[in-house]
Amino acid sequence: MTRIIHRREFLRETAVLGLGLTAFPALKVLAEFESSLPNTHEVDRRWYRTFDGTHTQCAVCPLNCVLESGQTCFCRTRRNHDGKLLSHAYENPCVISIDPIEKLPLHHCLPSQNTLSLAVGGCNLRCLYCQNWRQSQAMPQTLKNFELRASDVPAKASSKQCQIIAYTYTEPVAFFEYMTDIAALAARNRVRNVCASAMFINPDPLRELCKQIDAFAVALKGFDEKFYDRVLGSRLAPVLKAIETLRAEKKWFEIVTLIIPTYNDDLDKIREMCRWIARTVGPDTPIHFGRFVPEHKLKDLPRTPVPTLERCHQIACEEGLRYVYIFNVAPHEANNTYCHACRKTVIKRLGFKVLENHLSEGRCGFCRTAIPGVWV
Ligand code: SF4
Numbered sequence: 001m002t003r004i005i006h007r008r009e010f011l012r013e014t015a016v017l018g019l020g021l022t023a024f025p026a027l028k029v030l031a032e033f034e035s036s037l038p039n040t041h042e043v044d045r046r047w048y049r050t051f052d053g054t055h056t057q058c059a060v061c062p063l064n065c066v067l068e069s070g071q072t073c074f075c076r077t078r079r080n081h082d083g084k085l086l087s088h089a090y091e092n093p094c095v096i097s098i099d100p101i102e103k104l105p106l107h108h109c110l111p112s113q114n115t116l117s118l119a120v121g122g123c124n125l126r127c128l129y130c131q132n133w134r135q136s137q138a139m140p141q142t143l144k145n146f147e148l149r150a151s152d153v154p155a156k157a158s159s160k161q162c163q164i165i166a167y168t169y170t171e172p173v174a175f176f177e178y179m180t181d182i183a184a185l186a187a188r189n190r191v192r193n194v195c196a197s198a199m200f201i202n203p204d205p206l207r208e209l210c211k212q213i214d215a216f217a218v219a220l221k222g223f224d225e226k227f228y229d230r231v232l233g234s235r236l237a238p239v240l241k242a243i244e245t246l247r248a249e250k251k252w253f254e255i256v257t258l259i260i261p262t263y264n265d266d267l268d269k270i271r272e273m274c275r276w277i278a279r280t281v282g283p284d285t286p287i288h289f290g291r292f293v294p295e296h297k298l299k300d301l302p303r304t305p306v307p308t309l310e311r312c313h314q315i316a317c318e319e320g321l322r323y324v325y326i327f328n329v330a331p332h333e334a335n336n337t338y339c340h341a342c343r344k345t346v347i348k349r350l351g352f353k354v355l356e357n358h359l360s361e362g363r364c365g366f367c368r369t370a371i372p373g374v375w376v
Helices: 150-159 171-190 203-210 225-232 237-247 267-280 308-318
Strands: 048-051 056-060 078-081 084-087 095-100 114-119 164-167 192-197 215-219 252-259 287-291 325-326 345-350 353-355
Touching: 048 084, 056 078, 056 084, 084 171, 095 237, 114 150, 114 171, 150 164, 150 171, 164 171, 171 192, 171 203, 203 237, 215 237, 237 252, 237 267, 237 287, 252 267, 267 308, 287 308
Parallel strands: 114 164, 164 192, 192 215, 215 252, 252 287, 287 325
Antiparallel strands: 048 056, 078 084, 095 114, 345 353
16 A cells, blocks of 8 residues: 655554564464553444453454453454453554545545545554555554544644545554544534555444445455465455445445565456456446555565556456556556546546546546546
């Protein structure tokens, strides 16, 4: 996903696991954190249960972490305190920034508007190439955080001329409670919500999230269970199920795939993935192929060659996908949105910057063909 490019001071980088994570850890409990913590918030009772007196089981993501009292979960944000599941992610954002919505990336949603972007430490994946690992692989309480009450976020966004709040950079599933509370308040104040996520989430909390979020950038990181297991410490099947749930809920979403040289750049797999997208969720689903920048535990790899991204782009088009993009490479013709009917350039971009917009009421300004997306 998109790396943080604004300057931030990172006080501590101590929570990165030194486990050489090449497979999904058998134990879901990774740490205990004993100090008294500010800004804890009980997880909604719909999303966890208490059993045997003091054990808890979380229902937010497919890991369904079972914790004894005092234990912290896999995503590092929730802790069992005497049978009560508390989130340390609540109102503890480590990133607050203003970004173009194109950076998520979302190219079919309110073009050229800015988002107030929020992130909290923690993640329920372990991607070896994480672009924001200093935040995602840390407990929230070990980072330098900002004071930002959920109830203050919509007004904060408006004061910065942002009519959209983005939950991004780290994994919003790990700060689900903070995100959903903000999003509900924002929706009441006519501020939009967008979410960039790997979508490793259970169907019920996802359906709840869909009530508040206007658009999702979904990181479908590959199309191979072995890749999900060995490189991401996760599983593919629940992600595909989540994508189908988004479609069933009629939510707007765009798919994002970072292409990692030698890891997920098998063109047959790319074709299989594009075919699945076209057939299962439809050819109007935009897909963004991203250029990998060496980071975290895969620093020895090169950047993705541009011809590889172009080949992925070509395959997606051959499989019938109508809106195919390349990101992290600019300028490039695949930064633009083209009308699938007349092939004219409807939105011209330079990277994340919109240079020209020929959309009119959600239609191509040249031939009036409807272009799918969230435009108003
Ligand atoms: S969201 Fe976090 S606490 Fe809940 S099941 Fe997933 S990893 Fe465990």
